[in-house]
Amino acid sequence: MRALAADPSTDAQIASARGLVKIYGTGAAQVRALDGIDVDIARGELTAVMGPSGSGKSTLMHCMAGLDTATAGRILVDGEDIGAANERRLTKLRRNRIGFVFQAFNLIPTLTAAENITLPLDIARRPVDQDWFDAVVDAVGLRDRLAHRPAELSGGQQQRVACARALVSRPAVVFADEPTGNLDSRSAAEVLSFLRRSVDELGQSVVMVTHDPTAASYAHRVLFLADGRLVAEVEHPTPDTVLDVLRDLSGPARGAHTSAPTAARTAEPVR
Amino acid sequence: MTRVALRSIRSHLGRFVMSIVAVLLGVAFVSGTFALRTMMAGTFDDIVATSAQADVYVRGTEIASQTGGGSMGVGGNRTLVPLALADELAQVDGVSAVTPDVTGPIILVGSDGTAVLAAGGAPSFGLGYDPQDPTTTIAAGRAPTSPGEIALETSTLEASGLAIGDPTQVLLGGALTDVTVVGEVHFDAAIAGAIFVMLDLQTATQAWAADGLVPDIGVFAADGTDTDRLLADVQAVAGGDTEAISGADLRAETTAQIREMLGFVGTFLLVFAGIALFVGAFIIANTFQMTVRQRQREFAMLRAVGASPSQVFGSILVQALVVGVVGAAGGIAAGVGLVAVLRMVLGSFGMELSGAIPLDGFTVGVSIAIGALVSLVAAAIPARHAALTPPVEAMREEDVRHEGGAARWSGALGAVLTVGGAAAVVLAATDRLGDGNELGLAAGAIAALIGVLLLAPALVPGGLGALAWPAAATMRPLGGLARGNVTRNPRRTASTAGALMIGMALVGAAAVIASSTQASVRSVVETESTSDYLLRSATYDVPSGAVDAVAALDDVDQVLTVEVAMLAVDGSVHDVVGVDRALFERALDVPVVSGDLAALDRGEAVARVSAAEENDWQVGDRIALEGSTGSQTVTLGAIVDTQAIDTTLMVPQGVLDELSSPAEQTINTAFVMLTDGADAATARDDLTAAVQPFLIVSVMDNDEFADALSAQVDQVLVILYALLGLSVVIAVLGIVNTLALSIAERTREIGLLRAVGLGRLQLASVVTIESVLTSVFGTLLGVGLGVGLASALPSVYADSGFTDLVIPWAQLGTFVGLAVVVGVLAAIWPAVRAARMDVLDAVSYE
Structure with missing residues (x-):
């Protein structure tokens, strides 16, 4: 494993967590979703977070992205301590420093693709940098679909619009939660290679939660979670190395979950 | 299950x-x-x-x-x-008591020196106290026995502030009389606010049955x-x-x-x-x-x-x-x-x-x-x-939308009803339906209302798009988001706005009718009345004593009265007015359509144009009149186009007196003509002093007269505004409900917006804009419809004195302003709810 930075606020880390604990519920129903996690997310890398259902990977992302508040521990995003931030500052942080790509329902159905892309800038009342907008739109290959509504776009196109939206405000870091979970393999490959290119060519930092070893193999580094703890990591992964680690992590009882991630997700209890 | x-x-x-x-x-x-x-x-x-x-x-x-x-x-x-x-x-066998109904108008002066007037327009009754009458009992004191004594019904006594033994005055037969309260009378029934004053039977008979005639006589049987x-x-x-x-x-x-x-x-x-x-x-x-x-x-x-x-x-x-x-x-x-x-x-x-x-x-x-x-x-x-x-x-x-053919059908039906209704209203307004004018207007109005309700979903995208334009242009991206939200389910937005639309259509129409009526009244007074002053009474019956007192003043040349009684005219009961020809020569300037007003001097009748058309009367026709004291056939001598006197028929005062008893006649208005060279201000002071004892009489010039008539219209409007309040409450509920529904449906979308940085206040603003857009949309549709329909009224009801069309723009503007307030109020709870929504719940909601 990579050694943790002595001072997490240095420029090498875009985001980091120390002693992160998240507890849901109380008494008998209590769940320790995150059980003391220390992690550094490197600047200018695509970092994948993997783990079986209930491992806490989504909770980790939600906490680090300021969508959820941690029970204990310290989180720094782009040098800012977000554990201490109130809702108002978190909103500003999300608006200005963080980009999001979700698994589904990424776009506002009443806005066109172009309006969806510039939405974070409009909300922040910041001007649109037209050159950067063009660069992002060309990178995702959506130039001719800008005037369309989400309902008129394919699933892959919708996710690419979401990626463009995440990048257009030049955030410090983009958090992607299962960005390819609803896509066929070809569309998934398009989205993933775009995310990788955004890191390699545009210098973006990206954190991606995924179930899919192939998706994880696009990352510079893969973190593995189990039962709310960081248990392994792989640098420069390939699908095979990722699968090996997953096999090691899960006992025979867990095999069904990791080998059939989609089925596992729908079997999760309804919230 | x-x-x-x-x-x-x-x-x-x-x-x-x-x-x-x-x-x-x-x-x-x-x-x-x-x-x-x-x-x-x-x-x-x-x-x-x-x-x-x-x-x-x-x-x-x-x-x-x-x-x-x-x-x-x-x-x-x-x-x-x-x-x-x-x-x-x-004398009939088995009769134990006979009680003639001796009753008539009376005004009681209360302890504070003002007239005791019944609330809500309930009448004041004077009754002759008949000791034989088993329905009334003396609760305290004794029965009135002489002209200077009265007894009061229990709640009248309370309302007047008087006590037994107090001296006061009553206005009886047009004259003020000093009286003493000698007793309290109790009726078994609730009397719904009416004022009851009991006189001794003899005095009452003199006042209200001087001609020896009464409406009825009650006969009580012996056991x-x-x-x-x-x-x-x-x-x-x-x-x-x-x-x-x-x-x-x-x-x-x-x-x-x-x-x-x-x-x-x-x-x-x-x-x-x-x-x-x-x-x-x-x-x-x-x-x-x-x-x-x-x-x-x-x-x-x-x-x-x-x-x-x-x-x-x-x-x-x-x-x-x-x-x-x-x-x-x-x-x-x-x-x-x-x-x-x-x-x-x-x-x-x-x-x-x-x-x-x-x-x-x-x-x-x-x-x-x-x-x-x-x-x-x-x-x-x-x-x-x-x-x-x-x-x-x-x-x-994902939500699956089902917008079936039903929407198109109801839209088409709505368009047909709207156009058909509007056409009926236009035809009625241009008087092409003859006797069906009023029916056409009513049916057309209802059809148009239902039509617009059905058509509203089709109007939502364009109409709300235009309405939302300023918000979308100035409040990026909030206005645009709000516009998207209200137009994405037109049917729902339309039905929400429909609640307000119905109420606002009624109120908009009422506002136009009210202001047009007021304007019509004013123009009638201005064009027709040439008198210097008018006398009116709070009970719509100017005491004849007041008329006499004014007539006796030095600076008053002449007082001309308009007396009203109910008579059967060709077999059906109408208001008939008794006038002198001098009224038209001096106090009212009335256009004569046919015949000659001198007819009044010959004992002939005068009809208004509308009444003449309705009854198919021509000058020279014979009209049968029958009242409680006699019947007579008069010749129609003239047809005039007046709005000042709202009646079917005018007859010479003498004719009216022959057909009805004085107790049945009321002096609606008295026109006061000053002598040449009299100073108007001084004369007014004199007039005011002369009518002051009569308490209920007020002196007005033409402007004030018009104001007083307008004030009556305003009173009716108060009731309508109460109903507006009701429809607003319901409309607010409807908007709150729809917003709550659409917010629940948009949980994930809201989570996404919040995730990408939309602040709570901004989210609340989006909800508020949606709410305001919906309520303004409903209000504009309703007010537009109401005003449109009401605009047709003057042409249909021109004969009934509805001559001027006035659209009260300021008032209508207030309604739209009110709609904004309604929208903001309705948005409060849903906006707070939306803003409080947990971002994570919204994003991971499945």
């Missing part, structure tokens, strides 16, 4: 609260209306029962077949009977006398010019007339109850749509474990039934409360209604049935949708 349905209501009570409140409001109006009507009918029944206790009545024969109008079923449209008949009747026999005997004595009727029949007849009158009031209230329920149905449908959506997975699961579509459908309907019945039960309670409050308010004005608030099985049954039925009908569509959605589709996250 029923258990599942009931459990679901219990665990999600909050969701159903809005539906229950909607049903509650609608039902409250229905049950309140029924209860009020029963209570009022009961009060009047009591009055009838106690005021008409005699066993047999002798009254005049009917002079016209018109029903209604006549109070207590006696007088008004019947001939009078001779007072002397009372003595003959007293053990057969009423039928007595009736026959009385009729035999009374003779052919009169009619004997048993007390029971008279009471039944009177009660029926009152029921008919109250039925009209009830119908009016029920229309609003109907609107409330109609809007309530939207709210219920929306709520069930929302809960059905939220529980889609639950239904899918039930379907997956083997529930049939009809079971799912049934379980939702069971819930609707519970909501309807619970809401109706609350509504009945609220309705009773409403009536209790109303009774308290009326009571504080001195208008007491009798008895407990009635709540009969019929009211309860109808209320519960209406509540249940409305809920079931409203829930049926969402229930059907839930039942027919395949389980797999329901499990999916």
Whole structure:
């Protein structure tokens, strides 16, 4: 494993967590979703977070992205301590420093693709940098679909619009939660290679939660979670190395979950 | 399945609260209306029962077949009977007492020196106290025995602030008389706020039956006398010019007339109850749509474990039934409360209604049935949708929209109705429908209203798009987001706005009618009245003493009166005005259409153009007039186009006096002409001083006269604004409900917006803009429709004095401003709810 930075606020880390604990519920129903996690997310890398259902990977992302508040521990995003931030500052942080790509329902159905892309800038009342907008739109290959509504776009196109939206405000870091979970393999490959290119060519930092070893193999580094703890990591992964680690992590009882991630997700209890 | 349905209501009570409140409001109006009507009918029944206790009545024969109008079923449209008949009747076998009805107008001066006026326009009655009359008892003091003595009914005594032994004055037969209160009289019945003053019989007879004629005579039977026999005997004595009727029949007849009158009031209230329920149905449908959506997975699961579509459908309907019945039960309670409050308010004005608030099985049954039925009908569509959605589709996250052909059909029907209704209104307005003008106007208006309601969904995208443009342009991206939200489900936005639209259409039309009426009145006064001053009375009857006092002033040249009495004109009862020709020569400048006003000097009649057209009268026609004291046939001598005197026919004063008794005539207005060179200001002071003792008389110049007439219109408007308040409350509920529904549906979208940085305040702003857009849209449609329809009125009702069309832009602007306020108010709760939504819940909601 990579050694943790002595001072997490240095420029090498875009985001980091120390002693992160998240507890849901109380008494008998209590769940320790995150059980003391220390992690550094490197600047200018695509970092994948993997783990079986209930491992806490989504909770980790939600906490680090300021969508959820941690029970204990310290989180720094782009040098800012977000554990201490109130809702108002978190909103500003999300608006200005963080980009999001979700698994589904990424776009506002009443806005066109172009309006969806510039939405974070409009909300922040910041001007649109037209050159950067063009660069992002060309990178995702959506130039001719800008005037369309989400309902008129394919699933892959919708996710690419979401990626463009995440990048257009030049955030410090983009958090992607299962960005390819609803896509066929070809569309998934398009989205993933775009995310990788955004890191390699545009210098973006990206954190991606995924179930899919192939998706994880696009990352510079893969973190593995189990039962709310960081248990392994792989640098420069390939699908095979990722699968090996997953096999090691899960006992025979867990095999069904990791080998059939989609089925596992729908079997999760309804919230 | 029923258990599942009931459990679901219990665990999600909050969701159903809005539906229950909607049903509650609608039902409250229905049950309140029924209860009020029963209570009022009961009060009047009591009055009838106690005021008409005699066993047999002798009254005049009917002079016209018109029903209604006549109070207590006696007088008004019947001939009078001779007072002397009372003595003959007293000789009939088995008669214990005979009580002639000696009654007429009187004004009592209270302890504070002002006139004691009944609240709510209830009349002031003077009665001759007949010791033989078993229906009145002396509660304190003694009966009046001389012209200087009066007795007061218990609540009149209270309202006047006088006590037994106090000296005061009454205005009787146009003159002020000093009197002393000598007694308190108690009636068995509630008297609904009317003022009763008792005089001794002789004084009363002089004042109101000086010509020896009274409306009716009551005959009381001695114990053990057969009423039928007595009736026959009385009729035999009374003779052919009169009619004997048993007390029971008279009471039944009177009660029926009152029921008919109250039925009209009830119908009016029920229309609003109907609107409330109609809007309530939207709210219920929306709520069930929302809960059905939220529980889609639950239904899918039930379907997956083997529930049939009809079971799912049934379980939702069971819930609707519970909501309807619970809401109706609350509504009945609220309705009773409403009536209790109303009774308290009326009571504080001195208008007491009798008895407990009635709540009969019929009211309860109808209320519960209406509540249940409305809920079931409203829930049926969402229930059907839930039942027919395949389980797999329901499990999916994405919302599947079904916009079927029904939308196009209702849009087309709406367009047809709107165009057809508008065409009917235009035809009526341009007088192409002849006698059908009024019918065409009414039917056209209703058709247009329904048409616009149906058409509204089609107007949403364009109309709201345009309305939202300023917000979208100035408040990026909030305005655009709000516009997208209100236009994405046009049907829902339209039905939400519909609630406000109906209310605003009524109010918009009322505003136009009111201001046009006021303008018409003003222009009539300005163009026709050439008098210097006018005298008017708070009781619409200027005492003749005041007229005489003014006429005696040095700077007054002449006082010309307009006296009104009810006469049968060619067999039906109308207001007939007695005038002198001088009135038209000096006080009123009236265009003569045909004939000659000199006809009045020849004892001939004058008709207004509208009345002449209606009755097909030409100059030279003979018109049969019949009053309580005589009948006469007059020649129509002239037709004039006047709006100042709102009557069917004008006859010379002398003719009116021959046909009706002075007690039946009222001086509506007296026109005062000053002598040449008199100083107007000084004269006014003199006039004011002269009428001051008469308390109820006011002196006005033409401007003030117009103001006073306008003020009457304003009073009517107050009632309409109260109803506006009601429709606004319901509309707010509807908007709140729709916003809550659409926010629940947009949970994920809201989570996404919040995730990408939309602040809570910004989110609340989006919701508020949606709300304001919806309410302004509804208001504009409603006001536009109302104003459009009302604009047709002047041309249809020009003959009835509705000459000027005035659109009160400032007032209409206020309505739109009000709509903005309504929108903001309605948005508060949903906006707070949306803003409080947990971002993570919203994002990971599945």
